[in-house]
Amino acid sequence: MAALFGAAHRNWLLSHPSTVPKSSKPLVFGILGAADIGPPAIILPAKSHEDVIIQTVAARDPAKATMYARKYGIQHVAKTYQDVLDDPNINCVYIPLPNGLHYVWAQRALKAGKHVLLEKPSVNNSTEAERLFLPPTPAPPSSPSASTQPVLLEAVHSLFHPAWALFMSHVTPSAVASAKSSLWVPRWFFGPDNIRYNFELGGGALMDLGSYTASALTRIFGSVAEECVDCETVPHAEADGRTVS
Ligand SMILES: NC(=O)C1=CN([C@@H]2O[C@H](COP(=O)(O)OP(=O)(O)OC[C@H]3O[C@@H](n4cnc5c(N)ncnc54)[C@H](OP(=O)(O)O)[C@@H]3O)[C@@H](O)[C@H]2O)C=CC1
Numbered sequence: 001m002a003a004l005f006g007a008a009h010r011n012w013l014l015s016h017p018s019t020v021p022k023s024s025k026p027l028v029f030g031i032l033g034a035a036d037i038g039p040p041a042i043i044l045p046a047k048s049h050e051d052v053i054i055q056t057v058a059a060r061d062p063a064k065a066t067m068y069a070r071k072y073g074i075q076h077v078a079k080t081y082q083d084v085l086d087d088p089n090i091n092c093v094y095i096p097l098p099n100g101l102h103y104v105w106a107q108r109a110l111k112a113g114k115h116v117l118l119e120k121p122s123v124n125n126s127t128e129a130e131r132l133f134l135p136p137t138p139a140p141p142s143s144p145s146a147s148t149q150p151v152l153l154e155a156v157h158s159l160f161h162p163a164w165a166l167f168m169s170h171v172t173p174s175a176v177a178s179a180k181s182s183l184w185v186p187r188w189f190f191g192p193d194n195i196r197y198n199f200e201l202g203g204g205a206l207m208d209l210g211s212y213t214a215s216a217l218t219r220i221f222g223s224v225a226e227e228c229v230d231c232e233t234v235p236h237a238e239a240d241g242r243t244v245s
């Protein structure tokens, strides 16, 4: 019973966080897009974190950004995504755009010298992954040191959960012969116009929930899969109202 109350209390705190005074050198975030995931992912958690301020949001429709900012207590609304990147008061950018736009906006944000928290899946293919994540050639001595270079982090929060660390403490990757990882959400959870059903925007089950299942398998086996040798898909009817990965 205590565990149940504990879980209910933790869930309530997610949407009703306490607010704390901010430190003298906080991370000051701007958000690109008034996305659904913004509040649970960073806006609400930031309220109880002394080192994080959510300063600015921009949306394609400024009226939407204004409503979002008002609802979640964000001080400033920028006119465009680019204006967020050009703002010298911002040192970090959170990118919760559709998957197909992650790469281009992450590149722009890094170029503007901002640290980037990039929603999953960070990229659409291996070319984008190599360009974004492979370290650049070491900087010459006159260039900024590594510590002043922007940090790029993919927002796969599950990897930071204590439950994942506990799970992995029971796994010896070199001894794993086979593993199955599956995840689903009810299909009604997302309307037909949702970005997840739009191929042009990087949609699809593998790009959505599949980024978690693939990430889990990579860690369980201790290496990245090189090839898909067999593939079984679950047709809609058999998926029984679920979006499956
Ligand atoms: N880490 C996690 O736990 C989760 C991560 N995600 C990831 O976050 C991202 C956003 O997901 P979610 O918040 O559910 O999606 P939403 O559709 O709510 O948000 C996407 C945002 O992208 C902006 N956008 C810009 N261009 C387009 C376009 N052409 N079409 C549609 N939207 C556009 C919209 O911003 P604007 O306001 O400017 O119109 C919109 O607010 C995805 O990459 C998803 O994989 C999602 C859920 C959980």
Ligand SMILES: O=C1OC[C@@H](O)[C@H](O)[C@H]1O
Residues within 6 Å of the ligand: 120, 185, 208, 209
């Ligand atoms: O990242 C995610 O986590 C929760 C899911 O419901 C969602 O589809 C996905 O984008």
